[in-house]
Amino acid sequence: MKMVKVIMGILWKTYFLLNFIISLVILYPFFYILLLNRKWFPLAFKLKKIWTVWIFSVSGIISRTNYKTHKNSLPKTAVYCANHMSYLDIISAYIVIPHYFVSMAKKELGKAPLFNIFFKEMNILVDRKSITAAHRALIKAGEEIDRGNSVFLFPEGGIITNDGELHQFKNGAFKLAIDKQVPIVPIVFLNNWKLFQNGVLFRTQGRPGISRVIVQEPISTVGMTTNDLVSLRTRVHHIIAQELEKYNGKNQLQIVKSTQTRN
Numbered sequence: 001m002k003m004v005k006v007i008m009g010i011l012w013k014t015y016f017l018l019n020f021i022i023s024l025v026i027l028y029p030f031f032y033i034l035l036l037n038r039k040w041f042p043l044a045f046k047l048k049k050i051w052t053v054w055i056f057s058v059s060g061i062i063s064r065t066n067y068k069t070h071k072n073s074l075p076k077t078a079v080y081c082a083n084h085m086s087y088l089d090i091i092s093a094y095i096v097i098p099h100y101f102v103s104m105a106k107k108e109l110g111k112a113p114l115f116n117i118f119f120k121e122m123n124i125l126v127d128r129k130s131i132t133a134a135h136r137a138l139i140k141a142g143e144e145i146d147r148g149n150s151v152f153l154f155p156e157g158g159i160i161t162n163d164g165e166l167h168q169f170k171n172g173a174f175k176l177a178i179d180k181q182v183p184i185v186p187i188v189f190l191n192n193w194k195l196f197q198n199g200v201l202f203r204t205q206g207r208p209g210i211s212r213v214i215v216q217e218p219i220s221t222v223g224m225t226t227n228d229l230v231s232l233r234t235r236v237h238h239i240i241a242q243e244l245e246k247y248n249g250k251n252q253l254q255i256v257k258s259t260q261t262r263n
Contacts, residue, residue, distance in 0.1 A: 013206035060208025082187035
């Protein structure tokens with residue numbers, strides 16, 4: 001039975017990846033044209049939302065989101081930050097966040113064939129190994145906020161493990177929100193890692209199912225200064241950790257403390 005489950009998982013993940021690649025190839029000319037002019041970026045964003053809904057639907061994934069604030073009341077200019085445990089998180093963000101946003105992602109995605117088109121102008125790449133490059137990326141993110149756009153990022157800095165555990169947050173998202181005095185909105189991806197586990201194709205699980213997400217209430221940063229950065233970061237981390245603990249039954253805060261001790 002276990003072997004059958006493994007084989008079915010491999011077949012499904014292969015199907016998912018083929019669906020992703022083929023649909024991107026078909027839409028690539030449209031994305032290419034729309035990304036030639038910044039004025040057309042909102043249209044490229046809408047097309048991307050349609051594309052992500054298609055990917056989920058055809059792959060048998062149903063998105064179910066619990067909005068603590070009505071989604072139409074979510075701020076159009078904010079910092080959205082989420083836990084990151086699966087590549088599905090990136091796709092899911094375009095489904096659950098109703099407004100235009102610019103995403104920040106690791107620089108390696110700039111080398112991904114076809115997919116790198118989204119990171120030439122529209123979105124922002126971050127070299128997390130370089131303090132200078134990371135600072136420049138935050139400046140670009142700040143410029144997007146000045147334009148009235150939102151920024152979406154993963155404060156963990158990437159997918160660290162494939163077991164659904166939450167890890168330490170970096171300061172960037174919280175510094176950005178405080179500097180620009182815009183709300184920060186925590187997003188919790190509860191189980192994407194169970195649907196599409198990160199790692200080698202033949203060694204990780206994958207299956208269709210329900211992608212469960214919680215979009216928390218916006219947290220105002222008006223009046224906050226850099227002195228509030230750590231407390232804001234801790235507050236958001238606790239909000240996400242508590243939701244994960246309720247859903248998965250793991251003490252996320254204890255996991256982070258254990259990781260800090262080992263490091």
